[in-house]
Amino acid sequence: MKVHVTDLKTGDRLLKDTFNGYGLHVLSKGTLLENKEISKLLQHQIDYVEVESVPIVNLPDRTLEQTVNPKWLPSVQPDYDNAIQGFHNLFAKASEDQTINEQEVEDAFQPLIKHLNMERDVVSMLLLLNTKDDYTYQHSVQVGMLAYYLATWLGYSVKKSVQIGKAGFLHDIGKSQIPETILNKPGKLTKEEFDEIKNHTTYGYDIIKKTFDERYIALSALEHHERNDGSGYPKGLNGDQIEPVSKLISVVDIYSAMISERVYQKKRDLFYVLKELYKLSFRELDPHITHTFIKHMIPNFIGKKAFLETGETGIIVMTHPTEFFRPLLQINHEFIDLTVERHLKIKEIFV
Incomplete structure (x- = not known):
């Protein structure tokens, strides 16, 4: 029977190959439709398809592992670890003699690159790999990964993107000079302790510039807490005074820090954190870099569950190119466009 795409249900099966208005093949005959496939039809602006209904009893919820390529996790986990x-080894070495070895940086970070090129579902990647253990080290790896992604999204060459990824990987190496009692303190820092924490930017700059010729790698360590409005540290730089790569690292540094669980902070919802970044983009963060990051992250939420402030739960089936936080949802058999239903807001994303 012919059905409008907004009336499709999970479990319907296509009776014919489906093509968009330009003749491009979209889905094959016999495809069992789930939210991802329905979203694809919507994105290609296909109105009607021929389907047969296939009753599915007790359809299980999508697990996190089902949102990524099943071949992905076993291969990337060892390289991530x-x-x-x-x-950890670089940190220990820098702690002792304030130096790092470029080949050791290469050996630690480079194996991840092939996985980053293959797996584009960054949201699921972060959720799968993120733990509350070894925050300082894990955060540095995440910032390196996200910096590489964001650099490619901004149009940098692959070679430059890899170097920017390394800049992210090393941005906090200066913390190796901070006493552990301050670095891992569970309570609020005193003014003196916070002043010492802020010194990690200059410590990192001094360590990196001894090893890397690309000055922006060292500057990323020095400037990743500078802010567009001049409210950052250590120098209170603003606007064009800040190295562009440092601005890039600032965005992914904040994102990784906010989604991570630490002794003094519970991890926050990834969707919520993107909204916080959006707010910061109008003063503290570079708007173009921040909006590019958000624009490329948002489609990763397709297929994931959205818990609304009303208490309803739906599936994100399509995202909006400019209204990032108002996607198209499927709630039961109904499609709800949050750009139209302005009173509805997403409270949390889960899987």
């Missing part, structure tokens, strides 16, 4: 251990 290796990168964390590699940063």
Whole structure:
């Protein structure tokens, strides 16, 4: 029977190959439709398809593992763990003699690159790999990964993007000079302790510039807490005074820090954190860099569950190119466009 795409249900099966208005093949005959496939039809602006209904009893919820390529996790986990251990070793060396080895940086970070090129569902990647253990080391690995992604999204070459990823990987190496009692303190820092924490930017700059010729890698360590409005540290730089790569690292540094669980902070919802970044983009963060990051992250939420402030739960089936936080949802058999239903707001994303 012919059905409008907004009336499709999970479990319907296509009776014919489906093509868009330009003749491009979209889905094959026999495809079992789930939210991802329905979203694809919507994105290609296909109005009607021929389907047969296939009754599915007790359809299980999508697990997190089902949102990524099942071949992905076993192969990336060892390289992710290796990168964390590699940063741990770099951190220990820098703690002792204020130096790092460029080849050791390469050995720790480079193996991740092939996985980043293959797996584009960054949201699921972060959720799968993120734990509350080894925050300092894991955070550095995440910032390196996200910096690489964001650099490619901004149009940097692959070679430059890899170097920017390394800049992210090393941005907090200066913390190796901070006493552990301050670095891992569970309570609020005193003014003197916070002043010492802020010194990690200059410590990192001094360590990196001894090893890397690309000055922006060292500057990323020095400037990743500078802010567009001049409210950052250590120098209170603003606007064009800040190295562009440092601005890039600032965005992903904040994102990783906010989604991570630490002794003094519970991890926050990834969707919520993107909204917080959006707010910061109008004063503290570079708007173009921040909006590019958000624009490329938002489609990763397609297929994931959205819990609304009304208490309803739906599936994100399509995202909006400019109204980032108002996607198209499927609630039961109904499609709800949050750009139209302005009173509805997403409270949390889960899987």
